[in-house]
Amino acid sequence: MNYAYYPGCSAKGTGRSYEESLNAVFGALGTGLDELKDWNCCGASGYPAVDMAKAVALSARNLALAEGARPGPAPVDVIAPCAGCYRALLKTERALADGGAVAARVSGALGAAGLRYEGRARPRHPLDVLVNDIGLDRIAEATVQPLRGLRVACYYGCLLVRPYATFDDRRAPTSMERLLAAAGAEPIDWPLRTRCCGGSCYCGGPLIGALPDATLRLSHRLLADAKQRGADAIATVCPLCQFNLEAFQGQMARKFDEPVSLTVGFFTQLLGTALGLDRRALGVHRMLQWRLPEPAGAEGGTHV
Amino acid sequence: MGLSSLDSAPGAAHEVLPQFCMQCGTCSVVCPMIDYMEHSPRVLNAMLMAGSYEDVLRSRAIWACTGCYACTVECPKQLSVTESIYALKRASLRTGVYPRRFVTPVLALQFVRLINRRGRSSEAWISLSLYLRTRPFQLLRYAPVALRLMRRGRLPLWSDSLREPAQLRKVLDALEVTTGEDR
Numbered sequence: 001m002n003y004a005y006y007p008g009c010s011a012k013g014t015g016r017s018y019e020e021s022l023n024a025v026f027g028a029l030g031t032g033l034d035e036l037k038d039w040n041c042c043g044a045s046g047y048p049a050v051d052m053a054k055a056v057a058l059s060a061r062n063l064a065l066a067e068g069a070r071p072g073p074a075p076v077d078v079i080a081p082c083a084g085c086y087r088a089l090l091k092t093e094r095a096l097a098d099g100g101a102v103a104a105r106v107s108g109a110l111g112a113a114g115l116r117y118e119g120r121a122r123p124r125h126p127l128d129v130l131v132n133d134i135g136l137d138r139i140a141e142a143t144v145q146p147l148r149g150l151r152v153a154c155y156y157g158c159l160l161v162r163p164y165a166t167f168d169d170r171r172a173p174t175s176m177e178r179l180l181a182a183a184g185a186e187p188i189d190w191p192l193r194t195r196c197c198g199g200s201c202y203c204g205g206p207l208i209g210a211l212p213d214a215t216l217r218l219s220h221r222l223l224a225d226a227k228q229r230g231a232d233a234i235a236t237v238c239p240l241c242q243f244n245l246e247a248f249q250g251q252m253a254r255k256f257d258e259p260v261s262l263t264v265g266f267f268t269q270l271l272g273t274a275l276g277l278d279r280r281a282l283g284v285h286r287m288l289q290w291r292l293p294e295p296a297g298a299e300g301g302t303h304v
Numbered sequence: 305m306g307l308s309s310l311d312s313a314p315g316a317a318h319e320v321l322p323q324f325c326m327q328c329g330t331c332s333v334v335c336p337m338i339d340y341m342e343h344s345p346r347v348l349n350a351m352l353m354a355g356s357y358e359d360v361l362r363s364r365a366i367w368a369c370t371g372c373y374a375c376t377v378e379c380p381k382q383l384s385v386t387e388s389i390y391a392l393k394r395a396s397l398r399t400g401v402y403p404r405r406f407v408t409p410v411l412a413l414q415f416v417r418l419i420n421r422r423g424r425s426s427e428a429w430i431s432l433s434l435y436l437r438t439r440p441f442q443l444l445r446y447a448p449v450a451l452r453l454m455r456r457g458r459l460p461l462w463s464d465s466l467r468e469p470a471q472l473r474k475v476l477d478a479l480e481v482t483t484g485e486d487r
Contacts, residue, residue: 009425014458038467040423045371046415049393053479109478113471158372170377196336196372214340286456
């Protein structure tokens with residue numbers, strides 16, 4: 001059965017190729033995504049800085065929509081690919097489950113609009129679904145073009161594993177490394193993989209110019225370190241991280257006098273490549289740069 | 305509304321007061337934004353414990369927080385440092401003492417206005433309006449990046465808004481009455 005799907009605003013903008021590659025990968029693995037009708041913004045981290053109850057209510061409406069589309073007693077898994085949306089949905093799920101003052105007010109507000117959240121809708125991240133529902137055996141089986149020789153730095157950023165560690169460790173997550181290894185890649189050891197890119201908050205990082213210098217510096221540190229550790233590419237799980245790390249490499253090179261040209265893609269794009277999917281279906285044509293090492297032949301040597 | 309509203313809002317005060325902070329400084333060590341804060345997270349906690357709310361609320365430091373939760377995960381006393389900083393941001397807006405010339409509170413307010421009006425965010429719209437408001441000359445610096453994204457369909461000028469905005473409107477309106485307790 002298909003999963004319910006909450007895209008979030010970035011999936012329709014800078015992160016379009018995340019949505020495209022996610023759809024393509026799930027389709028290739030025999031499942032699909034049903035987009036929630038008339039979903040609203042999750043509130044990101046701008047809204048909770050202004051009004052917490054309303055921020056909780058934004059995601060509550062989305063969870064209520066998911067339940068409304070699938071009546072019955074069964075739990076509804078809602079896939080949220082953006083790490084920021086994923087955290088916002090989890091925050092709401094927990095705030096409403098604890099039965100405190102915010103829960104009562106938000107439930108009342110939903111009721112005023114003819115909505116109800118029963119607690120059946122559960123936020124899920126596609127990385128969790130791929131590793132734990134679909135499974136690494138199935139991924140390895142479906143891999144027709146192993147990412148042999150691709151040294152990949154798996155970047156989790158902040159909000160996928162913090163503060164809620166739903167399916168992986170908060171300090172040393174391994175899901176993405178295991179997933180991409182099953183697809184034939186060689187994940188590098190990268191201690192900075194949960195360090196903030198500097199733009200988690202402010203949807204768009206330096207483009208928006210919240211604190212451009214800070215964002216450039218934090219992102220540059222990540223790119224430079226990944227490169228130093230021999231990475232050919234960085235795999236991301238968040239449209240904001242992807243954007244921050246990819247779009248400003250030119251500015252970083254000028255500012256820090258150290259070029260950091262590196263392919264930064266969504267983990268679903270790399271996985272889709274291993275599954276033999278078309279570049280266009282994976283949104284590769286939307287990337288500002290995309291250079292992966294030529295895969296070694298079946299009998300070819302390993303990358304040393 | 306003055307700062308005294310903090311005292312009359314026990315819920316909010318409780319939320320922001322790090323009563324069990326032992327000043328170990330772990331939050332400051334793991335904070336990725338500490339170089340951009342005039343008071344480190346540990347010092348912010350010390351100031352709160354000493355009763356200097358107003359200085360904390362006026363600071364840029366709370367608005368430099370990206371909300372990455374590194375401090376929350378590492379705090380040996382398991383304090384919700386990040387949520388406290390969110391509460392401080394709300395209190396600084398509520399009392400009107402937030403740093404007006406700093407860009408992040410302006411962005412948060414703009415963002416909320418956009419969501420209230422359209423139900424969804426638009427990266428192009430919000431970045432453009434923010435630049436125009438805070439530093440129009442920087443627009444040129446990032447225009448080439450914006451153009452490259454547009455050519456690849458990644459920066460649509462118009463994004464979808466909701467088909468039935470009335471429903472979301474009702475939800476948000478129902479929460480309009482605030483007591484200060486859980487804002």
